[in-house]
Amino acid sequence: MKKIKITIGGMHCASCASNIERAVKKLKGINSVSVSVLINKAIIEAQDNISIDEIKKTISRLGYEVENIEQ
Amino acid sequence: MNHNPHKESFEDREIRVWKKRLIGVWMFTIPIVILMIIDKMGFVLFDESIMTFIILILAFPVIFVFGFKTIKSGLKGFLSFYFNMDSLIALGTLVAYLTGVASFFFSLQDYSGISSMIMAFFITGKYIETKARGKATQEIRKLLELGARNARILMDKEEIEIPIKELKIGDIMIIKPGEKIPTDGIIVKGESSVDESMITGESIPNDKTIGSNVIGATINQEGILYVKATKIGKDTFLSHIINLIEEAQSTKVPIQAMADKITRIFVPSILFIAILTFVIWWLFADLSKAFGIAVAVLVIACPCALGLATPTALMVSSGMGAKRGILIRKGEAIQTMKKIKTIVFDKTGTITKGKPEVRELFSLNKEKDFLELVASIEKLSEHPIAKAIVEYSKLIKFKDVKKFKVLRGRGLEGEINRKKIMIGNRTLMNENNIFLNKFEDRIKKFESKGYTTMIVVENKKPIGIIGVADDVKEDSVKAINYLNRKGFRTIMITGDNEATAKAISQRVNIKEFIANVLPEDKANKIKELQKSGFVAFIGDGINDAPGLKQANVGIAIGTGTDIAIESGDIVLSKGSLIGVVQAINLSKATFKKIKQNLFWAFGYNVLMIPLAITGFIHPVFAEIAMALSSITVVMNANLLRNQRI
Structure with missing residues (x-):
């Protein structure tokens, strides 16, 4: 299991955060997702073989920008 | 922690963007308001359809240029069924705007001026809220910017300055008085005091000498220090603190669960209610009224206040805590x-303090011989008490110990010159049926002084006792x-x-x-x-x-x-127990704030949505109320700072 921290741009509301949480949680291999509007970050716990690209795509499809990824 | 201090911060950029939109929307909305007021006062400047036309033109950039992001993000919600706050505003303003267009063809009230005002107030609200949110996160941002940018290191006996990213473990850093210590390390040369207030909240500078650990981003006070870097990048004390705070934000306070559930279904529910309201008013009154009321319902609902109630309070609380060396790990x-x-x-x-020292000892033999015996055995243990005894003995040459054994929670044993030595507490003595007889009084006296008392036994006979105390x-x-x-x-x-x-x-x-x-x-x-x-x-x-x-x-x-x-769940980076008191006070104050915020956010929606449905609130006032409610929540969280903890 690994922890991924993603900085997300364009969130400005609590419902934005909960949308991202919902969408990312649906991906395979995700254990937990928590998105904070205040620090503009998603903290994700996922299996080691998770596809970062998939997460990135999911977030941008909702209309938010992925600015930085730390693993 | 990938943060470049030279780059404009996330929050500053956000504020700048909203400010630009803010100026834009009002530039066009103010003329609309003036026109509408003149119209209301009964002065007829233009023909009604020309008036509508002018307003439509003025409102266009408000909705479609400055409000573009909001409209886009809102509509995207409709396409993907992930509705957000913007979906409500987008639908509300678009519908209102289109009534203006439609009024050319049908007999319908024109709400296009209203749509411009809604967007203007929405953006104003967002601007104020973003600023207030920036305030809520100020301490955390300060920590992010705290790290040093450069380090001066010793390379081939020469001082060179390098960017912090190139610093490696083992590098010897040179820190002059008044300078920031670039990263965590251990002092190899020099003596000084270091101001650690920015990290531990400890206001008095700590004295440091060779062998002392120093924390990166703290400030060297008076002497030149040579520090060997021991931790860099993600492993530093500062990075850990930032990490703890960020992760705390991702933990949930249980009371928030209900609000989260509501936030999730909030927007779709409001959309449904708005449509229902529209249909009912259309059937029982008229289309114009139905539009106005449906728009009011859309824009009055405020999921933001609900969603921000807990995280904002938690964030302010984290920041206040961090300043005092209290790190809340779990909400x-x-x-x-x-x-x-x-x-x-x-x-x-x-x-x-966790640093035991030998206070008193009593022995039947000469103290020097006694200590030589004891210290030789204690030398083999890592226990703090053992270390204290070894230090106290000032012994350099230790005796050979055979059959050394650690007796967990009780003491040590070993053989020196074929003599069986045992050092330990009462439990150990009882286990081995050792009679303390004439030592009993002395041991009791030691114990009454709060000393941890170790009894030394040679071949089953007590030969001395050592009183070790750890200062409060x-x-x-x-x-x-x-x-x-x-x-x-x-x-x-x-x-x-x-x-x-x-x-x-x-x-x-x-x-x-x-x-x-x-x-x-x-x-x-x-x-x-x-x-x-x-x-x-x-x-x-x-x-x-x-x-x-x-x-x-x-x-x-x-x-x-x-x-x-x-x-x-909570970590105190400063050793003092006052931190416990502060942590308790801070938690209680924060929880109270969270409850206030949730009460307000729930109350607002429960009260205002029915008022909008029944047509008691004009769409513009509905929008103003909505903006105020989320600003109130964030500002109320910021008020936590006034609490004395």
Whole structure:
């Protein structure tokens, strides 16, 4: 299991955060997702073989920008 | 922590963008408002359709240029069925705008001026809210910017300056007075005091000398320091603190669960209610009215206030805590803290400094010989008491020890010159049927002074005793007195025997004590105490990890430069027990704020949505109310700072 921290741009509301949480949680291999509007970050716990690209795509499809990824 | 201090911060950029939109929307909305007021006053400047046309043109950039992002993000919600706040505003303003267009063809009230005003107030609200949110996160951002950018290092006997990213473990950094220490390290040359207030909240600079650990981003006061870098990048103390705070934001306070659930279904529900409202008003009144009321319903609903209620308060609280060396790791602790009745303190390193020293000894032999014997055995142990004895002996040449054995929680044994030596506590003596006879009085006297008393036995006969004491931290009494006054049941837990434990607990005014507890049994003792209510346990993060986990709230006391603590719901980076008092006060104040915010956010929606549905609120006022409600929540959270903790 690994922890991924993603900085997300364009969130400005609590419902934005909960949308991202919902969408990312649906991906395979995700254990937990928590998105904070205040620090503009998603903290994700996922299996080691998770596809970062998939997460990135999911977030941008909702209309938010992925600015930085730390693993 | 990938942050470039030269780059404009996230929050600053956000504020700048909203400000640009703010100026834009009002540039076009103010003329609309003026026109509408003149119209309302009965002056006819233009023909009605020309008036509508002018307003449509003025409102166009407001909705489609400055409001573009909002409209786009809102519509995207409709396409993907992930609705957000913007979906409501987008639909509300678009519908209102289109009534203006439609009014050319049908007999319909024109709401296009209203749509411009809604967007203007929405953006104004967002601007104020973003600023307030920036305030909520200010302490955290300060921490992010705290790290040094450059380091001066010694390379081939020459001083060179390098960017912090190129710094490697083992590099010798040179820090002049007044300069920031680039990263965590150990002093190899020089002496100074270091101001660590920005990280631990400790206001008095700490004296540092060769061998002392220093923390990156703290400030060297008067001497030149040569520091060997021991931790860089993600592993530094500062990075750990930032990490802890960020991760705390991702933990949930239980009370928020309900609000989260509502936030999730909020927007779709409002869309449904708005449509229903529209249809009903259309059927029972007329289309124009139906449009106005449906728009009011769309824009009055405020999921933001609900969603921000808890995180904003938690963020402000984290920031306030961080400034005082209190790191809240789990949001849940804030809620649980309210129910705590019993506070259990570990003794060593928590109530006391964790640095035992030999205070008194008594021996039948010559003191020098006695110490030589004892220190030679103690030298082989890592226990703090053993270290204290070795240090006290000032022995350089140690005797050969055979058959050395550590007797956990009891003492040590070994053979020197064929003599069987045993050093340990009463338990060990009882186990080995050693009679203390004439030592009994002296041991009792030591114990009554709060000394941890070690008995030295040679071939089953006691030959001396050593009294070791660990000084009580300066603030311990003050903190415990405070907690007693507040009605907590305070308990000390220790491996010491009854007599010693009693002496120390009396010294710090702690109400009860549990003595003779082996380290591994601490968690069980806490479990027993939990039968009669919620228990907080305060201990160091390393040895006491199981106890910290078992307790309802675990408060880990950081020891100096290492806070890579995995256990503990709250971590105190400063050793003082006053931190416990502050953590309790901060948690209670924060929880109160969260409750206020949730009450407000729920109350607002429960009250305002029906008012909008029944047509009592004009769409523009609906929007103003909505903006105010989320601003109120964020500002109320910021008010937490006024609390004295």
